[in-house]
Amino acid sequence: MPMQPGWQRPEPRGKRREEGQGERIYRLLKQEIFDFQLLPGDRFSENDLAARMGASRTPVRQALHLLEQEGYLDVQPRSGWQVRHVDFDHLEALYDLRVVLELEAVKRLCALPTDVRPLPLQMLRHFWVDSPPLTDGATVASHDEQFHMTLVDTAGNPEMARVHRDVTEKIRIVRRMDFTEAARISATYAEHGQILLAILNHNLKEACARLHDHIAQSQKEVRKITLHALHQARRETRD
Template identity: 60%
Template sequence: MQLVSPARTPRERPENLAERIYQQLKDDIFEFRLLPGDRFSEGEVAERMAVSRTPVRQALYRLEREGYLEVYFRSGWQVRPFDFHYFEELYEVRIVLELEAVRRLCERAPGELPAPLEALRRTWLVEESQRLQDGRAVSLLDERFHCQLVEATGNREMARLHAEVSEKIRIIRRLDFTQGPRVAATYAEHGQILGAILSRRNEEAQRLLRTHIEVSKAEVRKITLHMLHSARQRSAAPLP
């Protein structure tokens, strides 16, 4: 288990410390410093991070509620084993919500663009010289693109459910942007989807959106398997 300790400021409030530990542990899981199946105790985390067990426990239970960890009351904590079937189901829910959002947007009467769509147009329908190249930044923009499509329908419950699904798949979805060509492809594909929506071409917009998500899903599965294999090899290597 390779953890990075969060920097603690003088007289930091307990709730702020718990938040810092939560964010650091979550980042350790996302970056595969904590591997699926890794087991550890509250005491080990507290010792490595030089903090008391109370904020550690708060952070761990929050991660457990969000599905990243499993707790075993007699043997500590475990990073939830990677379950691609679980992620497949989340992607299916995401596709259903987004396709319905596209249908509703395409059926709207012509007029002013909903604010989220106008924001997306300014972000994605730009000259190549104006495109971001940083994978992490584009990953965040990509998630906002899909969330804003659903938000543009005006249905707050749809948007809330979609945001929850997006949070759960972020751990693998962001890996799509570790490959340079996928950044360029994302700009092109988002532009095509937006163009079809703005022109009220529902069937085309839905087809483009489904293909875009399916290609991304296949890519992140391949990258995840490779990264897990590499991370396990590093963790198993003898120390020099």
């Protein structure tokens, strides 16, 4: 029977299953790294992980290589895989790049005509200023990322937005620590509101100052909280 134009042979069911397993293992491992269940410097083999995850080595290898590409793991010849150490110097460089990108975005947003109020900024105001604050740290962390990415997206340069999303992914492992304390969640709401209102009022000087101080304070707190969490996790492992 002749094949119809555009017809594609379906992928084997086993291959689709392995891809699904790889995605599952990737998410589980990444969460374990984020939660410091796997600590920086921890080593493991593909066989050990496959046994623990109840999967074959193929999806395990897929997940590991993806985490390696994202900077969370290193592969060691003849000694397996290792969780990468937290490189605070590298993270500070990424935070510096983040500041540059977001300040440029704020300048562009403040330069819009005074009668232009982009819908994404109005939606941010509804969440961060007009609505009751949330208290769950993980949920607020996700909205915080979206806040900053929306500022850059709305500025209108897709390449700036692409680089900013890449930076956001790379600093996520420590940045989310800023939302493990209630005081930091409250501060984020207040500071986001101040940044937004300054932008919507086209007050460039205040918007830039508020944004710069917000990121700098977050960066300082993140380093302190992360070091404390690592210390606690290592002590609990020893105990």
